[in-house]
Amino acid sequence: MSSSNWTTDFLSLLSRDITVTRIDTSPVIVWQIESHAWQRFAELAMLQNLRWAAGWAEQAQNRFLINSCFEKQGEYVLLRASIDDANPELPSQATVYPAANRSERHTQDMFGIRFIGHPDNRRWTRHQAWTENSYPLRKDFPVQGTPVGITAPDMHYPFIKSHGAGVYEIPVGPVHAGIIEPGHFRFQAVGELILNLEERLGYVHKGMEKIAEGRTPESLARLAGRVSGDTTVGHCWAACMAMEQASGVVIPPRAALIRGILAERERIANHMGDIGAICNDVAFVFAQMQFTRLRELWLRTNATVFGHRLLMDRIVPGGVACDLSEASCSLIKKDIVELRKELAEVILALDLNSSLEDRLYTAGFLSEDTAAAYGTLGYVGRASGQDKDVRRDTPYPPYDQIKVKVALETQGDIASRFWVRYKEIMAALHMIEDFIDQLVAGDIRSEWQMPASGSEGLGIVEGWRGEIVCYVRFDADDKIARFYPRDPSQLNWPALEKLVLNNIVPDFPVCNKSLNGSYSGNDL
Amino acid sequence: MGDQLMNWLIAVLQTTLFVVLAPLLAGWLKWCKCHLQNRKAPSLFQPYRDLLKLTNKQPVVAEQASWIFMIAPYIIFSATVLAATVVPLIAVNLPTSASADVIVMVGFFAFARFFLALAGLDIGTAFGGMGSSREMTISSLAEPAMLMAIFTLTMTASTTNLSFAIAHVLNEGLVLRPSFVFALAALVLVAIAETGRIPVDNPATHLELTMIHEAMILEYSGRHLALIEWASQLKLMLYGVLIANIFLPWGIAETFGVQALGYGLLAIMGKLALLAIFLAIAETLVAKMRLFRVQEYLSFAYLLGLLGMLSHIILEASR
Numbered sequence: 146m147s148s149s150n151w152t153t154d155f156l157s158l159l160s161r162d163i164t165v166t167r168i169d170t171s172p173v174i175v176w177q178i179e180s181h182a183w184q185r186f187a188e189l190a191m192l193q194n195l196r197w198a199a200g201w202a203e204q205a206q207n208r209f210l211i212n213s214c215f216e217k218q219g220e221y222v223l224l225r226a227s228i229d230d231a232n233p234e235l236p237s238q239a240t241v242y243p244a245a246n247r248s249e250r251h252t253q254d255m256f257g258i259r260f261i262g263h264p265d266n267r268r269w270t271r272h273q274a275w276t277e278n279s280y281p282l283r284k285d286f287p288v289q290g291t292p293v294g295i296t297a298p299d300m301h302y303p304f305i306k307s308h309g310a311g312v313y314e315i316p317v318g319p320v321h322a323g324i325i326e327p328g329h330f331r332f333q334a335v336g337e338l339i340l341n342l343e344e345r346l347g348y349v350h351k352g353m354e355k356i357a358e359g360r361t362p363e364s365l366a367r368l369a370g371r372v373s374g375d376t377t378v379g380h381c382w383a384a385c386m387a388m389e390q391a392s393g394v395v396i397p398p399r400a401a402l403i404r405g406i407l408a409e410r411e412r413i414a415n416h417m418g419d420i421g422a423i424c425n426d427v428a429f430v431f432a433q434m435q436f437t438r439l440r441e442l443w444l445r446t447n448a449t450v451f452g453h454r455l456l457m458d459r460i461v462p463g464g465v466a467c468d469l470s471e472a473s474c475s476l477i478k479k480d481i482v483e484l485r486k487e488l489a490e491v492i493l494a495l496d497l498n499s500s501l502e503d504r505l506y507t508a509g510f511l512s513e514d515t516a517a518a519y520g521t522l523g524y525v526g527r528a529s530g531q532d533k534d535v536r537r538d539t540p541y542p543p544y545d546q547i548k549v550k551v552a553l554e555t556q557g558d559i560a561s562r563f564w565v566r567y568k569e570i571m572a573a574l575h576m577i578e579d580f581i582d583q584l585v586a587g588d589i590r591s592e593w594q595m596p597a598s599g600s601e602g603l604g605i606v607e608g609w610r611g612e613i614v615c616y617v618r619f620d621a622d623d624k625i626a627r628f629y630p631r632d633p634s635q636l637n638w639p640a641l642e643k644l645v646l647n648n649i650v651p652d653f654p655v656c657n658k659s660l661n662g663s664y665s666g667n668d669l
Numbered sequence: 670m671g672d673q674l675m676n677w678l679i680a681v682l683q684t685t686l687f688v689v690l691a692p693l694l695a696g697w698l699k700w701c702k703c704h705l706q707n708r709k710a711p712s713l714f715q716p717y718r719d720l721l722k723l724t725n726k727q728p729v730v731a732e733q734a735s736w737i738f739m740i741a742p743y744i745i746f747s748a749t750v751l752a753a754t755v756v757p758l759i760a761v762n763l764p765t766s767a768s769a770d771v772i773v774m775v776g777f778f779a780f781a782r783f784f785l786a787l788a789g790l791d792i793g794t795a796f797g798g799m800g801s802s803r804e805m806t807i808s809s810l811a812e813p814a815m816l817m818a819i820f821t822l823t824m825t826a827s828t829t830n831l832s833f834a835i836a837h838v839l840n841e842g843l844v845l846r847p848s849f850v851f852a853l854a855a856l857v858l859v860a861i862a863e864t865g866r867i868p869v870d871n872p873a874t875h876l877e878l879t880m881i882h883e884a885m886i887l888e889y890s891g892r893h894l895a896l897i898e899w900a901s902q903l904k905l906m907l908y909g910v911l912i913a914n915i916f917l918p919w920g921i922a923e924t925f926g927v928q929a930l931g932y933g934l935l936a937i938m939g940k941l942a943l944l945a946i947f948l949a950i951a952e953t954l955v956a957k958m959r960l961f962r963v964q965e966y967l968s969f970a971y972l973l974g975l976l977g978m979l980s981h982i983i984l985e986a987s988r
Contacts, residue, residue: 428956430702430706430953503962504958650878
């Protein structure tokens with residue numbers, strides 16, 4: 146896809162306004178610009194339909210490096226500006242790209258960098274675990290933090306208010322009745338109609354970025370596998386890909402195929418869980434029981450074949466940690482045949498159920514325009530016509546060997562997100578079969594080479610929730626200097642605030658489940 | 670005088686049976702649902718264990734709670750038990766059911782609901798108020814539909830007293846009345862709404878925002894919760910008995926001999942078990958309705974009740 150090569154045209158367009166320095170030492174395409182042109186670049190990028198994909202900062206000597214990752218037609222460009230840490234501020238890109246909003250607020254809380262003109266500069270990741278004027282990701286902040294006993298309750302967050310007769314507020318969470326992650330939702334409603342929803346996340350902030358500093362590649366891969374428990378393969382792969390890019394390690398073809406099998410197995414397990422959970426939220430428990438059963442059988446095969454139900458730590462820097470025997474391959478194939486048969490039966494029962502149809506169709510509508518504006522990813526984006534899939538657009542091994550069929554729906558409702566998931570299960574089953582058929586003999590792990598100090602890498606993979614962007618920079622001695630994983634949830638959560646509008650309060654849970662953002666992956 | 674005393678004893682026994690058997694019906698319903706969903710079911714006696722467990726726990730009461738919150742569980746439970754005295758379970762012509770009619774029963778339900786809704790509002794949480802508001806909306810639509818269905822029956826029997834009405838149906842023998850079919854359908858729809866079953870409400874959900882009945886009682890714990898849970902199990906059984914005994918009264922004891930009463934008990938347990946199976950199947954087959962569909966659903970129930978009444982007047986009243 147990159148054959149069209151928009152970058153040359155775009156660079157010449159930029160040259161009238163902005164001086165761009167291309168940094169060629171890095172394996173990543175990096176364009177460095179002056180910090181004052183930060184917003185101007187975003188405006189020009191928006192005109193050229195570039196997609197804002199991720200944003201983060203890092204501290205280097207007396208400076209902060211601010212990064213934004215843009216994508217168009219499958220080609221990624223890293224935009225970078227360097228600012229003095231005595232006066233850390235630069236113009237905001239969130240004014241142009243709403244997707245950058247929370248990311249900039251995160252950077253503001255973690256580094257104390259001010260984004261001038263930011264439409265909403267309230268604190269985001271910072272609750273009360275550290276004081277207002279300390280910034281955890283600066284190098285002078287201790288890894289263990291500065292704990293002062295029990296964290297104070299976060300009482301005075303300035304939520305958006307609404308006034309008027311009959312308007313009332315419903316605070317929900319952060320502790321929920323179900324066994325789910327913590328997050329707070331603030332509704333303003335009239336009767337049952339939702340006027341506004343505001344999310345307040347950050348309750349599962351674990352300091353992932355901070356505790357990554359100084360780790361070895363092996364240990365970072367383990368940490369990345371815990372960014373979000375249900376995306377352990379996705380994040381682990383993205384982190385390993387970034388580290389491999391930085392050090393120039395090429396993984397063996399057999400390892401790539403096994404990684405592909407792991408990732409697709411994770412996708413299938415999660416999609417099955419989600420389809421069941423969506424049905425459960427409209428009290429159609431039969432479907433949930435069936436899909437829970439199918440998912441459980443699937444996970445048990447994971448345990449038998451790979452030694453871990455959720456496939457944690459199976460991907461390691463340079464390759465994979467477990468090989469596939471002939472017997473395992475045939476077991477996996479046998480499972481797939483059975484799963485197809487069962488799915489065909491269950492999905493027919495769901496498809497023909499009009500009461501289920503009544504709940505899922507037209508509810509939780511996300512328009513194509515909103516989905517594009519917020520850069521929504523994965524099944525949420527693809528259910529609203531966003532035809533994006535890293536596996537097809539920027540193919541990485543083993544997806545460069547096969548044809549990736551991207552499931553697409555345009556209705557933008559819960560039913561669309563339901564069917565995209567189902568189609569992705571079917572496509573993933575095919576992919577696993579293809580990968581097994583292509584499985585070549587050989588090593589499963591390459592020798593690790595120590596990367597040069599300061600080398601960087603960008604790992605971009607299609608996790609089950611969508612595109613994962615992972616940035617890694619090495620220090621001397623094989624140690625990690627900066628790790629930033631961007632879970633697709635970060636871009637999908639804001640879409641929830643939009644898609645519940647004009648729905649009624651009791652329909653929120655199913656709307657939320659159809660999106661199923663990760664709290665942990667968002668909060669880091 | 671001795672007869673009189675005996676009758677009262679049987680009446681008390683019948684009400685006790687109601688109270689004691691209600692959790693069993695809930696357990697049976699759960700058992701059926703579990704099996705329909707390919708799950709292992711908990712024991713039939715699990716609801717009793719749950720009630721016992723809750724009773725032994727210390728209730729935790731919100732600081733803002735007033736006396737209404739404290740007494741509501743007792744009022745709700747007592748009102749539901751009193752409603753149960755009006756409905757013939759194993760025998761007709763008992764003094765309790767003879768002394769009050771079906772409108773009294775509906776009154777008891779309304780009384781219990783009033784306090785439940787107040788308790789939901791009392792502690793001032795968003796969920797409680799939301800639940801109370803939804804409950805009152807639904808009941809304002811369900812009560813007329815229910816009365817319409819029952820009036821159809823009472824017009825045939827020329828009495829609003831359930832006991833006499835059931836005796837009347839028994840004496841008439843098996844006659845297919847269109848009005849009864851309509852009234853039965855209406856009453857089934859209302860019963861599902863009133864007892865908070867799928868597709869109107871989901872008693873098993875953990876999602877606060879979707880709750881109706883459960884939202885009002887979220888703040889209850891310990892013996893308070895036990896009483897409310899027990900009352901709703903009782904209410905479910907009451908509606909089951911109402912449907913079973915009005916429309917298919919055969920088997921109910923007309924004399925107060927031990928044998929007749931024993932058969933009466935077996936008959937009603939069989940009928941309830943069967944009804945529960947139907948309910949379990951229905952709950953497995955359908956998803957919960959969108960909340961704003963409930964008024965259409967209850968309007969339909971009302972319409973059925975009205976059709977029952979019309980068909981009684983047009984087709985049956987002249988005879």
